[in-house]
Amino acid sequence: MKPNRAVSFNIVWQACIGCSACVAVCPQPEPFVSPHDTIALNTPCSIACMRCVEVCPTSAITFERLAGVDIDTMAAKSPLGVGERAG
Amino acid sequence: MSVYDVDVLVVGSGPAGATTARYAAQGGLRVLLVDKKSELGTPVECSGALSEHALEDGGVPIDEEYILAPAYGFLTYAAGGEQIRHDYRSYGRAKPLGYVVDRKRFDRYLSSLASLAGVEVWLRSRMRGYIIEDGHIYARIERLGSEQTVRARVIVGADGVMSHVALWAGLSPAIRLQDMASCLQYIVNNVETEGLLEIIVGQAHAPGGYAWVFPKGGGYAEVGLGVIRTMTEYDARCHLERFMSQSFMRDRFAHANILEVQGGGVPLAAPLKKLVADHIMLVGDAGRHVNPLTGGGLHTSLRGGRIAGEYLASLGGDLVGEMGQLQGYQEQWFAQMGDDLTSLYRQRVAIFKERDIERQDALLFETLGQYFNPHSKYRKV
Numbered sequence: 001m002k003p004n005r006a007v008s009f010n011i012v013w014q015a016c017i018g019c020s021a022c023v024a025v026c027p028q029p030e031p032f033v034s035p036h037d038t039i040a041l042n043t044p045c046s047i048a049c050m051r052c053v054e055v056c057p058t059s060a061i062t063f064e065r066l067a068g069v070d071i072d073t074m075a076a077k078s079p080l081g082v083g084e085r086a087g
Numbered sequence: 088m089s090v091y092d093v094d095v096l097v098v099g100s101g102p103a104g105a106t107t108a109r110y111a112a113q114g115g116l117r118v119l120l121v122d123k124k125s126e127l128g129t130p131v132e133c134s135g136a137l138s139e140h141a142l143e144d145g146g147v148p149i150d151e152e153y154i155l156a157p158a159y160g161f162l163t164y165a166a167g168g169e170q171i172r173h174d175y176r177s178y179g180r181a182k183p184l185g186y187v188v189d190r191k192r193f194d195r196y197l198s199s200l201a202s203l204a205g206v207e208v209w210l211r212s213r214m215r216g217y218i219i220e221d222g223h224i225y226a227r228i229e230r231l232g233s234e235q236t237v238r239a240r241v242i243v244g245a246d247g248v249m250s251h252v253a254l255w256a257g258l259s260p261a262i263r264l265q266d267m268a269s270c271l272q273y274i275v276n277n278v279e280t281e282g283l284l285e286i287i288v289g290q291a292h293a294p295g296g297y298a299w300v301f302p303k304g305g306g307y308a309e310v311g312l313g314v315i316r317t318m319t320e321y322d323a324r325c326h327l328e329r330f331m332s333q334s335f336m337r338d339r340f341a342h343a344n345i346l347e348v349q350g351g352g353v354p355l356a357a358p359l360k361k362l363v364a365d366h367i368m369l370v371g372d373a374g375r376h377v378n379p380l381t382g383g384g385l386h387t388s389l390r391g392g393r394i395a396g397e398y399l400a401s402l403g404g405d406l407v408g409e410m411g412q413l414q415g416y417q418e419q420w421f422a423q424m425g426d427d428l429t430s431l432y433r434q435r436v437a438i439f440k441e442r443d444i445e446r447q448d449a450l451l452f453e454t455l456g457q458y459f460n461p462h463s464k465y466r467k468v
Contacts, residue, residue: 021352023249027261057323057350
């Protein structure tokens with residue numbers, strides 16, 4: 001699921017375990033981080049490779065497409081519902 | 088603003104950084120070790136298993152202070168439950184082969200060793216960037232909220248798999264998702280262990296990785312797994328829940344209560360080809376110094392940290408930090424460890440290239456079973 005436009009990430013803090021795996025796989029040329037060492041929040045990401053969303057062990061990262069009205073969440077795949085957020 | 092002057096600035100006080108700093112300081116260099124955290128080793132992102140060799144290689148005394156449980160060998164399970172047992176007690180070794188350590192205490196212990204060797208340690212200090220000028224590297228460090236400039240000959244990036252130092256130095260191409268294990272583990276009670284590190288392979292349990300059950304001391308165990316997300320549509324947590332409730336091992340977890348949740352990304356990549364730039368060196372996860380077959384990073388970090396620290400110490404007063412001078416570290420690292428890690432990476436890639444899941448599972452089972460054999464040439468990696 002790779003959106004064709006810029007996205008912006010958010011974190012479900014109750015699911016995040018603070019491991020920074022999301023930052024580790026990020027291909028941005030400069031550290032694309034929040035003050036909590038997660039992927040940068042509410043900041044446009046034009047690469048939109050979604051590696052950060054996928055690598056998260058607890059599916060704590062949600063995202064929205066900036067130009068569209070749809071809000072997707074990879075985490076919806078988890079039967080446990082961790083990280084799930086329907087917009 | 089005052090400038091703090093040292094020979095070596097080490098960024099990140101994990102096992103690799105603290106060991107590098109300790110050996111560099113023992114050689115007489117002025118070393119500053121900074122870490123962004125207020126409590127080292129947290130959040131825990133690691134199972135904490137390491138061999139006695141690893142401690143020897145890193146010059147770390149065996150100490151109750153950080154040990155949670157002894158490990159006497161390995162028990163490797165195939166997807167369906169078949170076992171390969173390498174219990175070194177039955178090979179006549181009475182003392183532990185290794186230990187499961189408390190990462191918080193272990194990292195604190197290593198930082199303490201470094202400071203006792205003369206290293207200055209700053210916690211809650213985050214590096215914000217650097218410039219290179221007049222043969223020195225100037226780091227901007229935000230320490231307890233105020234900015235401080237540190238002048239050094241070399242900055243050692245020991246800042247983990249999400250290394251900013253590596254990124255700024257242009258040494259770190261983005262790690263591929265298929266080379267990154269997404270790991271989660273629970274510390275649990277009511278799960279019996281027998282002093283062995285148990286490894287469970289199988290696409291059904293942990294696609295692209297494996298599951299583990301390790302003794303954690305005090306009647307606790309840790310149950311975890313790592314998956315490669317390009318090989319599964321579910322996250323690590325989902326696989327772990329399924330492993331504990333549906334696998335052949337489920338009865339063992341029937342009364343387990345989850346007491347802690349830990350996890351992280353483990354690079355199962357080939358080591359970076361370039362570990363040095365002008366005034367920059369990389370050690371530990373920052374250089375992807377992780378065993379790509381087992382995901383173990385403690386031994387590689389301790390040993391690599393020692394190679395880096397001893398190399399810096401050997402330069403002594405001649406340390407200028409240009410890339411040409413630091414190249415020697417990279418050569419030594421590859422000769423002593425890197426070539427073996429690269430070969431293990433190739434083995435891992437070959438295993439997961441196998442499309443037939445049964446054959447893939449069997450290959451991984453055999454390879455890991457062999458790996459933990461007392462005669463394995465890699466067991467000390």
